Structure formats: structure tokens, C-alpha cells
Amino acid sequence: MSIRFSLVHEAIGIASLAAELDNPSAGAVVTFEGRVRNHNAGEAVSHLEYQAYPALALATGQRILEEEVARHGVLEARASHRTGPLAIGDVAVWVGVASAHRGPAFDAAREIMERLKYELPVWKKETYADGRTEWVGPDNKSAETGRAEDDIPDLPTELLEIWVSDGNDYRGRHEKGRLNHGIRGVSEIECIAGMGLKGDRYFGYKPDFKGQATFFEEETVQALRDQFDMPDLSSSLFRRNLIVRGINLSEWVGKKFRFQGIGFEATEECKPCYWMDEAVGPGAEEFLKANFRGGLRAKILSDGFLRVKSRNSGG
Amino acid sequence: MNLTVCYFGLLAGRRGLAEEKLAVSATTPALLYQELDARHQLGLAISDFRVAVNDEFVAWDHPLKENDTLALLPPMSGG
Numbered sequence: 001m002s003i004r005f006s007l008v009h010e011a012i013g014i015a016s017l018a019a020e021l022d023n024p025s026a027g028a029v030v031t032f033e034g035r036v037r038n039h040n041a042g043e044a045v046s047h048l049e050y051q052a053y054p055a056l057a058l059a060t061g062q063r064i065l066e067e068e069v070a071r072h073g074v075l076e077a078r079a080s081h082r083t084g085p086l087a088i089g090d091v092a093v094w095v096g097v098a099s100a101h102r103g104p105a106f107d108a109a110r111e112i113m114e115r116l117k118y119e120l121p122v123w124k125k126e127t128y129a130d131g132r133t134e135w136v137g138p139d140n141k142s143a144e145t146g147r148a149e150d151d152i153p154d155l156p157t158e159l160l161e162i163w164v165s166d167g168n169d170y171r172g173r174h175e176k177g178r179l180n181h182g183i184r185g186v187s188e189i190e191c192i193a194g195m196g197l198k199g200d201r202y203f204g205y206k207p208d209f210k211g212q213a214t215f216f217e218e219e220t221v222q223a224l225r226d227q228f229d230m231p232d233l234s235s236s237l238f239r240r241n242l243i244v245r246g247i248n249l250s251e252w253v254g255k256k257f258r259f260q261g262i263g264f265e266a267t268e269e270c271k272p273c274y275w276m277d278e279a280v281g282p283g284a285e286e287f288l289k290a291n292f293r294g295g296l297r298a299k300i301l302s303d304g305f306l307r308v309k310s311r312n313s314g315g
Numbered sequence: 316m317n318l319t320v321c322y323f324g325l326l327a328g329r330r331g332l333a334e335e336k337l338a339v340s341a342t343t344p345a346l347l348y349q350e351l352d353a354r355h356q357l358g359l360a361i362s363d364f365r366v367a368v369n370d371e372f373v374a375w376d377h378p379l380k381e382n383d384t385l386a387l388l389p390p391m392s393g394g
Contacts, residue, residue: 051323051327055370056367056370056388059371081394113394119393121367122391122393135324135328135389135392136392137390142390143324143325143392144359145363
């Protein structure tokens with residue numbers, strides 16, 4: 001078994017590297033060339049440049065080869081990465097693996113290549129047809145974070161209830177008395193990016209509206225039931241849309257997240273108003289004002305359906 | 316303590332140089348980066364990239380020593 005990783009400033013010597021894979025026990029040889037292409041992410045690329053941290057890149061490349069050779073049980077592995085300026089069509093990286101059988105050879109070559117992209121301390125700078133240059137991340141992910149731009153965390157909670165209403169009961173009703181549009185509990189709801197929850201009063205309310213959906217903690221409902229001695233108090237009373245459990249909503253203000261695959265951007269607390277005193281009882285507004293109990297308002301970033309957790313699924 | 320700091324990729328662009336010698340009071344890479352970020356608006360979060368000291372990857376709380384060479388390694392993009 002032998003292994004060798006190299007960094008080269010001139011063209012990669014593919015023929016001699018491939019010759020190093022000769023091994024009488026090898027029934028399979030897999031080689032891969034990564035070449036410079038003339039476009040990336042919709043832009044015309046004129047050339048590019050790789051900068052390396054040579055000492056650490058050599059050690060890291062060697063370690064990746066050693067680990068993957070051991071993991072896949074292959075016989076030979078070589079890889080080389082080019083540095084400096086490269087033209088369209090040049091080979092930027094080369095990987096070769098020899099193995100007794102084809103499966104481990106394909107697997108090891110692919111793993112080595114994936115790891116070189118993300119772990120080798122080299123950095124790619126693209127020059128575009130219009131002369132601009134830009135450091136780019138791996139696989140068009142962010143050069144600043146190494147993550148995809150839409151790689152946002154999941155909201156770690158479960159959805160217990162969904163409430164929508166055809167019209168406002170409280171909003172704009174100062175000194176006029178509340179309206180009674182009623183509110184419907186549904187088991188699923190369609191979310192439309194930039195619009196809101198289909199069927200809810202705030203759907204399409206105005207562009208860039210901060211309260212396209214509202215989240216509310218079930219623990220707050222329970223705390224109000226205890227505080228006001230109203231064990232049957234419905235979580236619909238607050239006219240928030242999405243009742244969730246086991247999460248501190250205040251930590252999500254200003255953040256983007258994914259919930260049941262749908263993107264949201266949390267905007268601000270859904271501040272309670274005096275109507276809460278009328279709906280629940282005197283002191284409810286004060287109670288909800290404390291500790292971010294009013295709920296969380298959010299914009300919807302992508303389309304999809306939200307569903308309440310099935311009471312029978314047990315998970 | 317005297318250190319050499321190396322900047323790679325987009326961090327070299329933002330700092331405007333690839334390497335500098337500094338006398339610092341920071342005792343870990345995390346504290347040093349905090350100072351450098353404040354001074355030069357480097358803009359990356361340490362949870363998103365790696366640091367090496369004397370040509371080896373280290374944790375952000377690795378203790379720094381006199382004459383260490385510290386390298387700031389933004390997300391890598393090989394291949």
C-alpha cells in the first residue's frame with residue numbers, strides 16, 4: 001500500500017501519477033480530474049487562481065488519503081492539487097485509487113475528492129469575464145461561512161395547533177368593541193412566501209408584512225390557565241396562528257429558520273394589547289407583556305404546508 | 316507576546332495583507348481574532364472557520380505562546 005499527496009504549481013503530471021497506481025493486486029483503478037470550467041453560478045469565468053497554505057495542505061491531503069485508504073481497504077491512492085493561476089480546461093485537482101475490486105475504488109476516490117474540497121487549506125478565487133474577482137466557497141456555498149446561503153436551522157419544536165381567522169376581531173377596533181369573526185382550528189395550513197397563511201385574515205395584508213404568521217408557546221397558555229384559574233382557556237383566544245411547545249421563541253427574533261421544511265424569518269415579538277384583558281381577564285395583558293409571552297411574528301420565505309403533530313402518531 | 320499572523324483567502328483581502336507580526340495580549344486564537352475583527356472588520360464568525368498554529372489545526376481556545384505563527388483559514392474551497 002502506498003499513498004502520496006502533492007501540491008504543484010505547474011500542470012499536474014497525470015501520466016506519472018497514474019503510473020504510480022500500478023499494482024499487480026489491483027483489479028480496479030479509478031481516477032478523477034477536476035477541471036476549470038468556463039462558468040460558475042451563472043457567470044462567465046475567464047480564469048481562476050488557487051491559493052494554498054502549503055505546509056498544512058500537504059499534511060492535510062496526506063492525512064485524508066491515509067484515512068480513506070484505511071477506511072475503504074484500497075491498495076494505492078494518489079492525489080494532487082494545483083496552485084496559482086489556472087486557465088479554462090486546466091486540471092485543478094486529480095485523484096487516483098487502485099483497489100482489488102471496483103466498489104472500494106469508486107467509493108474511496110469519491111470520498112477523497114469530497115474531503116479535498118472541504119478540508120484542504122486551499123482557496124479558489126474566480127475572475128469573471130467582466131474582470132471582477134471573487135473568493136468562492138466550496139460547491140458555491142458561502143465563502144464566509146462554508147454553508148449554503150439557504151442553509152438555515154430547523155425550529156426545534158412541534159406544532160400542536162393551527163388557528164386561522166377570516167377577519168380581525170381586535171385590530172383597529174379601539175373603542176368600537178371587538179368583532180367576532182371566529183377562529184378556526186385546522187390540522188394543516190398552506191403557507192405562501194411573502195403572503196401568509198391561506199385563509200387567514202393577514203394573508204396578503206401588505207407587502208413585506210412582519211406578521212405573516214404568528215407563533216405562540218403552549219407553555220404560555222398553560223401558565224395563563226394556572227394564573228387566572230381558567231383550566232378550559234382555549235389557546236385560540238390569543239388569535240395567534242401556530243401553537244408550539246418546548247421552545248423559547250424569544251431566542252429566534254431576527255433569525256431565519258425552517259419549520260416542517262418551510263422557511264421563516266422571525267421579525268419581532270407579537271406584542272399583546274389591552275384586548276387581552278377583555279378576552280382573558282384583567283391582568284392578562286400585563287402577564288403576556290412579561291418574558292416575551294406575546295408570541296413571535298414571522299415572515300414566510302417559502303411555500304409549503306404546515307401540519308399539526310398527529311395526536312396518534314406518538315412522535 | 317509576539318506572534319506572526321497569516322491571512323488566507325478572503326481574509327487576506329479584507330486585512331489588505333497576507334502576513335504581519337504583532338505584539339498582543341490575547342492568550343488564545345479566539346481572543347486574538349476578536350481583536351483583529353474589531354480593528355479590521357474581518358467579518359467572519361469563528362464558528363464558521365478554522366485556525367492553525369505552527370502549521371497544525373488547533374481549537375480556538377488553544378493557548379498561544381511567544382513566537383507562534385497563527386493562520387486564519389476561512390472556509391476552504393479546493394477542487
